[in-house]
Amino acid sequence: MTKTIAKTVLSLNLNGVVRDDVIPDNLLLVDYLREKASLTGTKIGCDGGECGACTVLIDGRPRHACLTLAATCQDSEIETIDGLSRDSRLTALQRGFNEKLGAQCGFCTPGMIMASEALLRRIPNPSETDIRDALAANICRCTGYVKIIEAVQFAAQALTEGEPAA
Amino acid sequence: MELLSELKLHHPISVEDAVSLHAAAPTGRYLAGGSDLLVNVRRGIEQPGSLVYLDNIAELQSITDAPDQITIGAGVTLRELANSALVHEHFAAVAQAAGEVAGPSHREYGTLGGNLCLDTRCVFYNQSEWWRAANNYCLKSRGDICHVAPGGKKCFAAFSGDVAPALLLFDAEVELAGPSGRRRMALAELYRNDGMDHLTLETGELLVAVHVAKPSVPVTSAYAKSRVRGSIDFPLAGVALRMAMRDGRIAELRVGLTGVSPLPFLAGKLDKFIGRAPDQACLEDLRDAIRSQAKAMKTTVTPPHYRRRVAGALTLKLAQSLAQDLVEASS
Numbered sequence: 001m002t003k004t005i006a007k008t009v010l011s012l013n014l015n016g017v018v019r020d021d022v023i024p025d026n027l028l029l030v031d032y033l034r035e036k037a038s039l040t041g042t043k044i045g046c047d048g049g050e051c052g053a054c055t056v057l058i059d060g061r062p063r064h065a066c067l068t069l070a071a072t073c074q075d076s077e078i079e080t081i082d083g084l085s086r087d088s089r090l091t092a093l094q095r096g097f098n099e100k101l102g103a104q105c106g107f108c109t110p111g112m113i114m115a116s117e118a119l120l121r122r123i124p125n126p127s128e129t130d131i132r133d134a135l136a137a138n139i140c141r142c143t144g145y146v147k148i149i150e151a152v153q154f155a156a157q158a159l160t161e162g163e164p165a166a
Numbered sequence: 167m168e169l170l171s172e173l174k175l176h177h178p179i180s181v182e183d184a185v186s187l188h189a190a191a192p193t194g195r196y197l198a199g200g201s202d203l204l205v206n207v208r209r210g211i212e213q214p215g216s217l218v219y220l221d222n223i224a225e226l227q228s229i230t231d232a233p234d235q236i237t238i239g240a241g242v243t244l245r246e247l248a249n250s251a252l253v254h255e256h257f258a259a260v261a262q263a264a265g266e267v268a269g270p271s272h273r274e275y276g277t278l279g280g281n282l283c284l285d286t287r288c289v290f291y292n293q294s295e296w297w298r299a300a301n302n303y304c305l306k307s308r309g310d311i312c313h314v315a316p317g318g319k320k321c322f323a324a325f326s327g328d329v330a331p332a333l334l335l336f337d338a339e340v341e342l343a344g345p346s347g348r349r350r351m352a353l354a355e356l357y358r359n360d361g362m363d364h365l366t367l368e369t370g371e372l373l374v375a376v377h378v379a380k381p382s383v384p385v386t387s388a389y390a391k392s393r394v395r396g397s398i399d400f401p402l403a404g405v406a407l408r409m410a411m412r413d414g415r416i417a418e419l420r421v422g423l424t425g426v427s428p429l430p431f432l433a434g435k436l437d438k439f440i441g442r443a444p445d446q447a448c449l450e451d452l453r454d455a456i457r458s459q460a461k462a463m464k465t466t467v468t469p470p471h472y473r474r475r476v477a478g479a480l481t482l483k484l485a486q487s488l489a490q491d492l493v494e495a496s497s
């Protein structure tokens with residue numbers, strides 16, 4: 001006898017593309033992104049909620065993909081690091097992390113950038129405290145954070161000077 | 167890819183549907199933000215066969231203002247609670263505590279209901295499957311000894327939610343819905359002093375909302391916690407304090423504690439401080455009184471005596487700053 005696993009037909013908008021998948025109810029969003037949608041930009045750095053490497057935007061708000069069941073994302077809009085650049089052009093934040101050396105090993109960077117993206121949409125010209133507060137759930141083992149803060153400041157400045165976001 | 171234990175996810179849109187879906191699979195769980203529950207499911211600590219997802223239930227999602235009370239739905243996120251001007255105005259400690267939970271991303275989706283119904287925590291319990299297996303598990307889950315107090319049969323895992331002690335300052339009430347209908351009780355009665363079974367919820371009972379009466383005169387309150395990393399961690403000890411003064415003397419004093427025992431609670435025996443001027447000697451007595459009631463056990467890597475001392479120190483700091491605010495406001 002074959003066992004039936006509870007499944008959901010999931011429809012969502014992933015980085016601007018609408019897609020439908022049949023998924024098991026116990027699938028975590030981070031595994032859906034990496035294994036089903038083959039978007040491996042989102043990283044897994046811990047066993048649940050500790051590191052922020054898996055941060056994605058769901059309907060514009062930062063959330064841990066490792067503590068989200070994919071089947072709860074019905075009809076949501078999900079944005080991941082993989083969808084930020086357009087036509088091979090990096091966003092201001094991506095350029096900031098590059099120019100200011102905000103990434104070393106790069107493992108925390110996707111989560112850092114997505115959390116920063118949510119911040120800059122809410123507060124286009126953040127203070128250093130705003131940046132520190134917004135990134136408090138994202139751990140970096142390499143940079144010591146100073147370069148990450150400079151990267152976000154670089155992006156904020158580029159954006160307020162009128163450069164297009166992407 | 168890591169597969170969770172098998173489960174069926176339900177998406178009710180009303181409280182009544184949620185309760186009956188849960189009743190049909192009583193070993194299941196309610197799922198709010200998942201920032202506590204899914205960590206435990208990932209670690210194999212919990213294996214609920216069914217999850218009843220609460221985010222689509224409109225009744226749980228709002229903060230409502232009435233002349234004499236405010237009602238906070240269980241599904242309100244910690245970010246909304248921390249940013250609510252209404253909550254700040256009447257219950258400052260509650261908004262502050264919500265703003266001190268975990269990190270900013272957790273507060274975007276972690277809810278009040280999940281925070282109040284949080285599982286208790288212990289360094290021997292909040293570990294991966296192989297870690298717990300290597301240590302023969304413990305009383306709270308699958309094992310038969312407690313590594314914290316090996317002789318006994320009691321579990322001391324600490325309730326570590328930040329918001330409960332702040333709500334206790336204001337005699338908050340919880341509204342519950344279960345298979346036999348709705349009921350209301352004091353938040354304090356939601357908890358019992360047992361790390362293995364710290365909630366008095368009946369099987370399948372859902373926390374719908376928290377009702378808090380507005381104090382008839384404005385009261386001053388605040389929350390502070392100590393944690394390993396200031397940016398993200400659970401409280402090693404958390405202190406909520408409410409104070410009023412009349413003619414330069416303490417007229418009202420309440421202290422709520424979290425992180426130091428299996429339940430959040432209001433400190434007792436504070437009557438002796440009423441009528442005293444909040445000078446250094448008085449507030450140091452208060453510090454000592456709280457220190458002796460914060461009976462932390464060895465449930466974190468930080469030693470218990472530190473958590474007792476820090477509960478006292480946080481109380482002293484909060485009391486000094488509230489007393490100063492009150493003196494300035496009256497002059």
Ligand SMILES: Cc1cc2nc3c(=O)[nH]c(=O)nc-3n(C[C@H](O)[C@H](O)[C@H](O)COP(=O)(O)OP(=O)(O)OC[C@H]3O[C@@H](n4cnc5c(N)ncnc54)[C@H](O)[C@@H]3O)c2cc1C
Nearest residue numbers: 049198199200201202203268276277279280327328373400
């Ligand atoms: C790294 C990290 C740090 C954290 N730090 C803190 C901290 O400092 N302070 C703190 O307080 N918490 C902390 N948390 C825990 C958690 O993020 C918060 O407590 C949050 O408020 C939990 O809410 P939730 O909606 O995500 O709950 P869930 O995980 O969805 O639920 C938690 C529990 O409550 C039950 N439940 C949820 N809603 C209801 C309801 N309406 N009725 C009945 N039962 C319900 C669930 O069945 C489950 O047992 C931390 C978590 C992580 C991962």
Ligand code: SF4
Nearest residue numbers: 288304312313321322
């Ligand atoms: S206090 Fe004892 S029984 Fe409870 S979780 Fe810790 S080790 Fe286990």
Ligand code: FES
Nearest residue numbers: 045051052054066
């Ligand atoms: S992988 Fe999600 S927080 Fe670490």
Ligand code: FES
Nearest residue numbers: 104105140141142
């Ligand atoms: S760059 Fe290596 S962890 Fe942040």
